[in-house]
Each structure stands twice: as C-alpha cells, then as structure tokens.
Amino acid sequence: MSQTLTWGILGAGRIAGIFAQGLASSKTGTLLAVGSRTQEAADRFGDKWNVSRRYGSYEDLLADSDVQAIYISTPHPMHAEWAIKATEAGKHVLCEKPIALNHADAMAIIESAQRNDVFLMEAFMYRGHPQIAKVVELIRGGAIGDVRVIQATFAFNAGNNLEGRLLNDKLGGGGILDVGCYCASIARLVAGAAIGKPFADPTRVTATGHIGEASHVDEYTVASLAFPGGIVAQLMTGVRVNAENEVRIYGSEGSITLPTPWNPGAGQTTKVIVKHNGEVTEHSFETQDLYGAEADTVAAHLAERQSPTMSWEDTLGNIRTLDQWRAALGLSYPSEQPQGPDQQLPVHKRALAVRPQHIMKYGSIAGVEKPVSRLVMGVDNQTSWPHASVMFDDFFEQGGNCFDSAYIYGGGLCEKMLGQWIKNRGLRDQVVILDKGAHTPHCNPQALTSQFLQSLDRLQTDYVDVYMMHRDNTDIPVGEFITVLNEHKNAGRMRAFGASNWSIERLQEANDWAAAHGLSGFSAMSNNFSLARMVDPVWAGCIAASDAKSRAWLEQTQMPIMPWSSQARGFFTGRAHPDDHSDAELVRCWYSEDNFKRLERVNQMAQERGVLPINIALAYVLNQPFPTFPLIGPRLLSETRTSLPALTVELTPEELRWLNLED
Template identity: 30%
Template sequence: MSGTVRWGVLATGGIAERFTTDLLAMEDAEVVAVASRTEASARAFADRFGIARAYGSWAGLAADPDVDVVYVATPHHAHRAAAGIALEAGKAVLCEKAFTLHAGEAEELVRLSRDRGLFLMEAMWMYCNPLIRRMRELVADGAIGEIRTVQADFGLAGPFAPDHRLRDPAVGGGALLDLGVYPVSFAHLLLGEPDSVQAHALLSPEGVDLNTAVLLGWSDSGASALLSCSIVADTPVTASVTGTRGRIDLPRGFFHPERFTLHRDGRDPEEYVIEGHGPAERYSFRYEAAEVMRCLRAGETESPLVPLDGSLAVMRTLDAVRDRVGVRYPGEHRAELAATRA
C-alpha cells in the first residue's frame, strides 16, 4: 500500500469524533465511510465531517471496497463483534482500548488476524506518544538503573448516575477498563507481564468497580507497581518509575504528556520536551494513526509499538484484577475469568 490510506470509522461517539478530526488534519489519510447501528446516526456524523458514505450496519462498512482500515470506536462490549466483522471481511483494524471485555475475546481477534494475515492493533495511543517512547528508551538504556517501582493513577471525580455507561456491567462499565487500562499498560510497557496480581476495589450496587487499587509484582526482578483508578475521585493522574540510580516523573495526564523529568542520582533534574509538541499535539491521536499507516505501507500485520502479545498480556492482567475484586460481566463466570490466567 502506498499513498493515501482510506479509513472507515465504526461508531459515532465522542472518541470517534476526536479521532476523525485528527485524521482529517493529516495529509496522507482520508475518511471515506462511517458506520453506526442506525443509518440516521451514521449520516449525521458523515454530514458533520464531510464523509462520503454512511452505513447503518457494521457489515456495510466492512464490505466497502474503498476502505483500507477500520477504526473501531464502539464501547468495550462490542469490540470483539465489530473488529471481528471487519477482519472477516478482510480489513485491517485499529480497535479502541480496552482491547476487548476479557482476554478470551482478545485471543479470538488475534488468532483471526494472524490466520488471515491482516493488520490488527489496539488503539493504545499512549504507546505511540513520542515522549512516552523517549522515556522508555531512557529506561532501556539504563538511565535510572534497574527498575524497582512503578506508580500510576487515573481517576475522575464523577459522580456518574446509575444509568451511565460507566456503571453498566453490560457494556464493560467501571473504572478498570476505561481508566485503569492506562496505569496497567504503563506498567506493562516498562516491565512486561507480572506474575503476581493483588487488588482491592469499591464496587457499585450494579457490580462494577468504582475505585480500584492494584499491586503487581515481578518475581525475577523484585520490581513492583502500585496502580489505581477511580470514577469517584479526581486523582493526580501522574506516573513515576524509580530505579536503582534515579527516577522519571510524568506530570498530570501522564499517558499523553507534554514533558517529563529525569532525576539521575548526583545530577540536576533533566526536563524532556519535544519541539512543537504543545497542548494540541498532546491530545492528538495522530501518532497512533501515523503508526497504523506506516505499518500498512510497510506490509506489517502487527505494530512493534503496540504488539498484539502485549495487548493480550494487558487483558490477562485486567482479568486477574477483576477476578480478585469480584467484577463479572453478564454471562461471565468466575471459573472462566480465572482460566484466562492459567
């Protein structure tokens, strides 16, 4: 593939609007179609953004011969079905995080994409952010020595009404999949998959997690991660990684930073910024879109920045957290959830 990459947007909610806005600002991307469960919703979205075609079904978008890649922006519970329809139709897919409701669904999508030789990537925009990439390079190069602790949090004050999607177990509600996926993915980025998972949570009457604390451990290195997420408390939304010879601090909004600070033992603090990486770029999805298009042009079916094995590992950790705190989604049983960690 070369030249302009043609996108289809599946869903018409807020994150689809933000992603489409950023795509339209990129010279090498074109949004050619949008789909929703109703044609009226799809048409309204298409009219707003000047998109040529609007479909009232996911299958209609997936069958469009002019679509190179489908961006799945549905709620969590629909990721497996929506991405599966696109993959079955032979389309490349970028699927929002959390990747799926649970690891079993994620494994099905990865198997499908690999069997068919199709590109698939979780939309973990944090991993594509240039400052996050630079931070990881510094850690890998030994700038702070061996990692000992990782800390990260993401919380919103709310309150959210009982009928809000964040409190609806049927759509994967709760703090963990919407917000906790960021701290967990941050820890995975630096340390890989943990072999110890402990968690504590405050649950809502509906059975979703409102406030969750997670302690991850890596027995081979002795490293640990203390993470939290909340939809009832406005937390600092910061992160830090501490090693044997220093520390890196990321300020509020750690998963899409404008800067970070490296503290090396015996030296003055070093602040890292990227020229031209201001507030607009900080909130931009263009980095992950650019990575998808780079992969497609290079004929790659997986991104080295957001590898599928890493997304599967994150889903296993999220499943383990839910198993510890007792969050189940409709039709899911404890034995099935625990089995994803076996």
C-alpha cells in the same frame, strides 16, 4: 514506506469524533465512511465531520470495498464481535482499548486477524507519543539506576449516570477496563524496558477496591503488581474519584516523572522529568494529534500486520493483567457468565458451524455412531466461561468434535463448563464426549457408578459417547468392572467404554472375560502414547503404551488408543534442552539421552518439511498402523492452531522407525 489508507469508523460516539478529528491531521489516512446502528446517527456524525459515506448499519460499512481500514469505537463488549467481522471482511483494524472484555475474546480477535491476514492493533494512542519512547530510552540507559517501583494513576469522576457506559456493568463499565488499562500497559512497558524486553508481564497481581452497590462495577481500585527483577508497581484507577493522573518511576539512583502521560492535546508541550543524584533534567516534547499519529502507525506497519507500538503479545499480556485485577476484586460482567445474554452464540455472534476449509480428519470407535475427530481436545484447564467457550468454539469450527474430560478435573468445574457449552450451542448430537471416572483411591464399581451419575449431571446430558475408567484397581476382578460398565451401557448412559492407564495384560484379560460372558468389552484405551518415552510417570498410576510390545498388541488388535500427553507435554515445542532444567516436571518426566536424540531427528525432519517440530511429533502418533485419537491440551488458541498442521503430515513406516531410533 507508509501506505495511504481510506478509513471507516465503526460507531458514532464521542471517541469516534475524537478519532475523526485526529485523522484530519494524519499524513496517510483519509476518512471515507462511518457506520452506526441508525441512519440518523450516521448522518449526524457525517454532517459534523464531513464524512461522505454514511451507513445505518455496521454491516453496510464493512461491505464497502473502498474502505481499507476500520476504527472500532463501540462500547467494550462489542469490540470482539465487530473486530472479528471487520477482519473477516478483509479490513485492517484499529480497535479502541481495551481490545476486548477479557483475554479469551482478545485471543479470538487476534486469531481472526492472523487467519484473514490483516493488520490489527489495540488503540493505546499514548504509546505513540515521543515522551514514551524517551522514557524507554532513559530506563534502558540506566538514567535512574535499577528500576524499583512504578506508580501510575488514571482516574476521574464520571458522575452518577448508571445508564451511561462507565457505570453500567452490561457495557463493561468501571475504571479497570476504561482507564486502568493505561496504568497496566505503562507498568508492563517500563518493567520490560528495565529487564531488556519490549514489555514484561506481572508474576503476581493483588488488588483492593470498591464495587458500587448500584453500578456493580469497579468505581475505584488500587492494584499491586510484582514483576521479574524485583520490580513492583502500584496502579490506581477509577471512574468516581478525581486523581492526579501521572506516572512516577523510582529507581536505585533517581526517579522519572511524567506529569501528562496519557492524552496531551495537540500543540501542548509535555515534559519527562528526570531526577538523578540530586540533579533535575527536563526533556520537553510538543505533541502532535495522538489519534492522527496512531493512524499513521497503522499505515507504517501494514506489511508486518502488527506494530511494535502495541504488538499482539503485548495486548494479550495487558488484557490478562486486567483479568487478574478484576479477579482480585471478584468482578465479572453479565456477558461473561454461561447464562448471560447472547451466550448461545460464539463471540462473533453467528451460529457455530464448522469452517468449510478445515483440515480435520476422522475415525471411528466401535459403539459410537458419530465420526470421531482424530484430534481430541482435553478439557482439563478451562475453568472460566470466557476461556472455555472461546477454546471450544474454535476447536469445533476447525472440525474438532471430540472433547475429553474427567470427574476430577477442576473439581468438577471442567465437566460443568463443557456441558454448559454443549447446551448453549445446541450441539449434543454433533459432539463426542469422552469422560473419565473411578480415579484412585475411588476405583471400584460403587464409586464408578456414583461418580458417573454426578458427571452426567454436570455435563447436562443423559449419556456420554465414550466412558473411560481413569485408573485400574488390580485388587478387584476384571469381571466386576465389566459387569457394572455393561449395566450403564445397556441403560443407554454410555455408548462405549474403555480404560485409561490399564496395562495391556489387564485390558486383554477384561476383554477375554467379557467375550466369555457375552458382554461388551473395552472399545478403546487411553494410556500415554508419544514419540518421547515417558521416563517417569507424569502422575501416580500412569501407564504408557509407547513401547514396542504395546505397539505390536495395538496393531494386532486394532484397539483404538486415545493417548494423553501425545505431545509429551511440550517437550518438542522448544522448551526442552539438556542444559535447561527450569521446568522440573519436564525434566523429571521426559529428560533422557534417547529423548533428546529423538528431538534432534524431529527438528531435522521439521526443517525439511517446513513445519513445526511439534507437528512431526504429533504426526508420529497420528500415523501409527492402528487407530489413534491423540488428546491435545491447548491453553491458548495459538496452541490449537499450531497443533492442527500435524494432520497434514504423512509419515512412512520407515520414517516412524527412524524418528523412534529404531533404524
């Protein structure tokens, strides 16, 4: 049964008034409060819509314990901050579309809703109209055969006000985020229905359009999307062009037309027109207020914390599509740039700090004066500022302080993103930078120095905590490498150094040479180490240290290892199956009879322990009898979240042997 909810509206603009009007027709909701940035605006809104509690700040609205649900109606760039703060206040949230400026910020909102156990939905009010349910039913029933082409248009002429929200890049203006999001969402909905899924994400997005010389936003644009199943879509949107706002779906045997897809008024009759082999059928619907129905949807799905009307995964897929659409035009907003406004703060606009209840554990590495988080975030895929900053902020808040990058990652862009984040947040004394260089074919003392100095420049720091040689070159005597590394260490440019993808024998030779010459040796290594045996090297020149001989050496020397692919690149996430060869790299590097036996044991233990299989596999690395600092490579906040519980899994020596088939 639906619960009744008392609502507060955050923001007092035009869309807030539309929601207030709609809420009056809701069966489950009552409007109790409004919060604005000024008391005058809150009072004006309260007078017009008969709202009893009026707050002159958003913070005061969220502090009202009688308000159960919040409707966020601010301009786009403010959605993420206030959606997160609302979830942290324990409020259920209905956030106006688009949920955020970009996919990274949307992830942060959803993670906060999950962490605080509250309902969250992006407010695509058209999704609740019965005509949309009818379209899905018709598509799934084969009413027009196989879906081939989807056309969706939503555009209007907003005039020439460059200070207004729609033509202001500082406010996330332009057609794509304001109304193009509708076109993308219905195309994804229809494509999903056609292939038997709740929605489908495009495999390719291309676009052309016009970015205003004065507005710097997309004033009008057309996108082409390719979907699984051979489905294509053409989307048109804009804020400086009039259009017939409708949706057409073409199939192998007919077509479906929605003349009024987006916002039919209450009491208006809408039609879904179906043409099939020359025959025309019309399905008519009388519209209730869409915003009142939207509020009722929230109340009906509180227990699930999200609604199938617009699920979290649907929201993430849609905003990712909008990111791709904007990228095709070369459009980004000032606030998405590292030097943009307020970029010293995370998306929630508070000073970055470690959460008191974090579960991170720490260890030590000789030469590094700071404690080192036992999990290390790989900085090898974060090539845009929104994605990098959200991923790094979250890891730091959860106690992670060690970040791994390299001279070659992203052509240097990954080092730049990490360095800019550290500078913006003012964290250099609180984080541990593990950086690598001297990769083949530039693995020699001269290239090491040249690359390392460039890396320091990119990282905007005068030292790294741990420097690793990325590869070995056995044509060069170990003494030459040890000598140049000591020169940099003595100059203060690195606190400690180590070796990645060096053999145990060569590493021992180097440390013996260093000891004999009164110099520092390698303090750590970074070879592959995981429960799954690396069948074939992931990259040329890669070396694993998971075998019994290497493990015995590591235990004897207590050499810290900072292993890459510690989770076998997703082998234990459910992606691997003997009959599934869709991921050629996973098959090449990790498929073997013994690894699938390990996977069976991991799954068994995970079920017994009530954790994910990936937690058992990562705990295998963490519980070795020598110092380990596994590198993890999350691409999404959800991947970070699901990796962390491995820190709480304790394994005995007997369990380690059993998992590794040594019983």
